Amino acid sequence: MAHLCSDEPLRGGEDDRRGVPRSVLFALALGLAILPGCADSAEEAPEVDPTSARTLTTGQVVGYAHDTAPAHVWRGLPFARPPTGPLRWRAPLPPEAWEGVREATLPGNECVQVSMADASERVGDEDCLVLDVYAPRFAPDAVPADGDLLPVMVWIHGGGNSIGSALIYDGARLAADGGVLVIPIQYRLGLFGWLTHPALRADAATPEDASGNYGTLDTIRALEWVRDNARAFGGDPNNITIFGESAGGMDVFALLLSPRAKGLFHRAISQSGILETTPLEDGDAFASEDLRMAGSNEFLLEYLQQDRRADDREAARRVLSAMSLDEIASYLRSKTPDELLAIFQSSPTGGMYSVPQLFRDGHVIVDAEPLEALADPALHNAVPTIAGTNREETKLFAMLSSEHVSRVFGVPTRLNDPVGFDLEGEYGGLLWKAQGADEPLSALSRGGRQDIWGYRFDWDEEGRILWLDLSQLVGAAHMVEVLFVFHLMDLGRWTDNLFPDLPTAERLSAQMRGYWTEFARTGKPGRAGTQENPEWQPWGNGQYLLLDTEQDGGVRMQEGSATVSSVVAQLETDERVRSLEERCAMFRGLVLWSGAFETADYERFADGACQPWPLDGGRDAGNL
Numbered sequence: 001m002a003h004l005c006s007d008e009p010l011r012g013g014e015d016d017r018r019g020v021p022r023s024v025l026f027a028l029a030l031g032l033a034i035l036p037g038c039a040d041s042a043e044e045a046p047e048v049d050p051t052s053a054r055t056l057t058t059g060q061v062v063g064y065a066h067d068t069a070p071a072h073v074w075r076g077l078p079f080a081r082p083p084t085g086p087l088r089w090r091a092p093l094p095p096e097a098w099e100g101v102r103e104a105t106l107p108g109n110e111c112v113q114v115s116m117a118d119a120s121e122r123v124g125d126e127d128c129l130v131l132d133v134y135a136p137r138f139a140p141d142a143v144p145a146d147g148d149l150l151p152v153m154v155w156i157h158g159g160g161n162s163i164g165s166a167l168i169y170d171g172a173r174l175a176a177d178g179g180v181l182v183i184p185i186q187y188r189l190g191l192f193g194w195l196t197h198p199a200l201r202a203d204a205a206t207p208e209d210a211s212g213n214y215g216t217l218d219t220i221r222a223l224e225w226v227r228d229n230a231r232a233f234g235g236d237p238n239n240i241t242i243f244g245e246s247a248g249g250m251d252v253f254a255l256l257l258s259p260r261a262k263g264l265f266h267r268a269i270s271q272s273g274i275l276e277t278t279p280l281e282d283g284d285a286f287a288s289e290d291l292r293m294a295g296s297n298e299f300l301l302e303y304l305q306q307d308r309r310a311d312d313r314e315a316a317r318r319v320l321s322a323m324s325l326d327e328i329a330s331y332l333r334s335k336t337p338d339e340l341l342a343i344f345q346s347s348p349t350g351g352m353y354s355v356p357q358l359f360r361d362g363h364v365i366v367d368a369e370p371l372e373a374l375a376d377p378a379l380h381n382a383v384p385t386i387a388g389t390n391r392e393e394t395k396l397f398a399m400l401s402s403e404h405v406s407r408v409f410g411v412p413t414r415l416n417d418p419v420g421f422d423l424e425g426e427y428g429g430l431l432w433k434a435q436g437a438d439e440p441l442s443a444l445s446r447g448g449r450q451d452i453w454g455y456r457f458d459w460d461e462e463g464r465i466l467w468l469d470l471s472q473l474v475g476a477a478h479m480v481e482v483l484f485v486f487h488l489m490d491l492g493r494w495t496d497n498l499f500p501d502l503p504t505a506e507r508l509s510a511q512m513r514g515y516w517t518e519f520a521r522t523g524k525p526g527r528a529g530t531q532e533n534p535e536w537q538p539w540g541n542g543q544y545l546l547l548d549t550e551q552d553g554g555v556r557m558q559e560g561s562a563t564v565s566s567v568v569a570q571l572e573t574d575e576r577v578r579s580l581e582e583r584c585a586m587f588r589g590l591v592l593w594s595g596a597f598e599t600a601d602y603e604r605f606a607d608g609a610c611q612p613w614p615l616d617g618g619r620d621a622g623n624l
Contacts, residue, residue, distance in 0.1 A: 045105040046073075051139045054232045059098040064105050065137060069172035074133040074233075076108035079225035080218065082127035083188060088333060089200055091208035092129060092221040107132065107167040111189045112337045114344055116163060116351035122338050124165075126192065131222055134171035134182040135233045149236035151520040154226055154265070155184040156219060158246030158272075158479070162190035163351040173487040177510075178517030181235040183226060187218035187251075191340060194357035196283035197296040199328035208260070211361040212283055216254050220364075223255075223264040241267040241520040245482050249273015249387075249436065254358045256380050257366050257373050267523055269386040269516065271485070272393060272432065272478060275370045275440045276358065283356040286317075295356050300328065302343040303335070374443035384523040385444060387437040388455030388544065391476035394428025394593055395421075399473050403585070412473060423576060424589060425475060430567045431590050438561040441539045453525055453536055454544035456558070457481040459508060461549060463500035470497065481547070484509040485516060504549045511555055512547060564596045 046064040052072040053062045063074035080092035087093065108130030115121040136150070144150055155171065157164045171182030187193060193215025204210035208217055223240065230237045242265045244252045249270035255261045256268055257277065285295035301316040310316035323331070344353040360367040366379050373379040399405055399412050404421035406414045415421055437454050444452050459480065462470035474480070483489065483498075487509045491498055499505045514528030515536060525536040525545075534555055536545045542561035548554060568590070577583045 045103070048103055048105060051137075053101070053140055054143075056229045056232050057097075058095055060101045061104050062101055063133075066134075066172040066176075069176045070137045071172040071176040072135050072137050073172060074104040075167075076106055076130045077102075077104055077133065078108070078130050079185070079222045080129040083129060083192075083214070083218075084126045086333075088126065088192070089195055089209075089214060090204075091206060091211075091214065091217045094221070095225075108186070110165040110167060111186055112192060112341070113163045113189050114341055114351040114353060119345050119351065121345075122341055126188075126337060128186050128188070129218055129221070131183055131185040131225070132166065132171070133233055134175040135235070136176050136179060138234060143232075144234035145231070148234075149231065149239070150180055150234050151517070152181045152183065152226060152230050152235040152237070152240045153517075153520050154223060154240060154242050155182060156187070156242065156244030156248035156251045157184065158244065158248045159189070160352045160354070161193060161215060161247040161250070161357050162353050162355070164189070164247070169482075169486060170488065171486060174485070174513055174517070177487070178513055178520075180517050180520055181230065181233055183222075185219065185222040187215045187222070189215065190344075190353060191296075191299065191355045192337075193218070194283075194355055194359065195296055195332075196280060196356075196359055196361075197300075197328065197332070198284065199325040199332070200296075202325045203329050207361075207363040211364040212280070212359045213254075213357075213361060213364040216251065216258065216358065216364055217260070219251055219255060220258065220261050220264065223261065227264060238266065239520070240265045241269065243269035243271065243516070244273065245271040245479065246273065250276060250358065253370065253440065254365055256383070256385070257368075257370060258364055258381070259366060260364050262381050265381075265383065267384045267386075267520060269519070270388075270436065270440075271481060272389050272436055273387070274432070274435050275374070276435075277360050277365055277370050278356045278358055280359045280361050280367075283359050285356075293354050293356060299343060299355075300332075303331075303339075306339070306342060371439060371443045374440055375447045377447050377449075382449065384451040384519070385441075385449075386453045386455065386519060386525065387440055388457065389433045389436045390429065390457040390478060390481055392425035392429045392460070393432040393478045394589075395425040395473070395475050396477035396479060397593075398424055398428065398589075405473070412468065414468070415472060418472060419576075420578075420582065422472070423574075424586060425477075427567065427571060427586055427590060428593055429476070430562055430570070431564065431594055431596075434562040434564050434567055435594065435596060437544070438542070439563055442542075442561060445539055450538055450540075451523065452539045453519075454539050454542075454561075455536075456544055456546050457484075458546055458548040458552065459484070459505070461501060461505070461551070463497050465497050481512070484512045484547075487513060501549075504551065508547065508549050508555070515545075564594070 048062050049065040061074055063072050066073050078095040080095055083092055109128040110124035111128035112122060112124040112126050115123045155169055157166045157169060166184035166186045169184045171184060175182040194212060196212030201210040226240060227237045242252050242255055250273045252268050252270040253273055253275045283295045284297055287294040287298045300320055301313055304310045304316040304319050310319050358365060366373050368379055400410060402421055402424055404415060404417040405412050406416050441452050441454050458476050460471050460475040462474055464470060489499060489506055489509060511528055511533055515525040518529045519525040527533045527535050537543050537557055543557055543559050546556050546558045571586060
């Protein structure tokens, strides 16, 4: 049953020492919290359904019948060996076989991360490389085969690549209504998933081990598992769609740029992802004014001080310079998860922390600027692709950090400047659209691709919580579209607050699920499987599908694309902005939310009238 997973009061509203508002991260936690089915380690196992018995490459498995949709579910299936002990910061290995029949009725572990409820605590486990399978309900002798195999949709969850879990995404309705397999996967998070250092590269046995891209390799290993086991559930190993939201959308782009993932998927959907990769050398870096976040050497300095092997940063540098590569590698591998995460737990941050990630190592991810790689068919995996964003992405975060919102103990109480707040949300959404959809799709188009589609999600018809108008406070914010794609419309006691007109919202959900599954089935979203819907035209010269309810114009095609530069140019001359101070504040917000800017960009904005906001190079100063 869908529900808010915590009644913890939200906190936030102040800036931490590295420039990212704590409230930003709590807002993401809020967004995650409204997703149904949050994993509960104490939940009771559903009753096994004998008709769900299947045979995998590693053994026999049985699942259960979903309680509200005509679907079978198998949970906590291992797709790799536990990446623990000597396998930490190594490429994942195939899972071991088991004897007898495995009952796959309970979720596996979350991947180890900082707790969203209490940043001084750790949740999850390093043994977390599992996935869930949702499929239409079939008896064993009726499982689709040969020409009747079903499309497979592999979901990559969001959370800044440092928090979150696949376990909260119930894919039963999407699978049953769309006639597809839905497979949410786990992957290593934060510095467990992305860490590079000369010491780790020196003791690497393979290019994968040396890449630093362990979280990316987890997604690739999961795709290999799907290729080898899809038929057991009635799925087509030659028709696999990857789709993901936020950091999961970033990871979809990374798989497009991964030579190691070639041939493992056949369509791609990025929902509110950002196209961004990191030069390998930046992953090693000490903190610097020239970098948006520090790398592994800076982490080592903090660990040495944490262990009292040095009294301050300069002393730690001297200790580190005296250590051999073997000593550094052993030192890192000897640390417990709690010790590794301790340097990210100094203040409440909703669990999210930033580390360099998605390294251009040249093996797992191509060593090229990502837009250039998408424009060159030789440098990316050329498959039909959808990319889109939500109209007001940053409202989810801004409602807990914006000066236009009044808060008590970090919780929004009223909009004190609705006009300013809407402008802030509009420009945050425009910038996200530029980076997450328009620029990547334009690059693919320059490379000759025509099987590409864009969208913008505009639904903003939320209700109220007491006197708060959620349609303006949240609007078409980050993560809201996930509820529609998965048909997660039952939010228990919060359903009427978010969906005051539930039938209308469910109609839009059906349309979106139709487009997504038709794309998975045929490689073209078309009319979402029915002539009642408008045809989703390819990107072409900036055409995109606008997703909204009939009250606001309905689902329809629009035209117009943005770039980072055009968004800044528009802000420079927008007459709706009421003062230079407001214009500068909005530009500061764009810098905060995007990895596309550097401090020097202030110097050209409004003829230098906006004061620079120095980025201190701290590990949390980067793009979320």
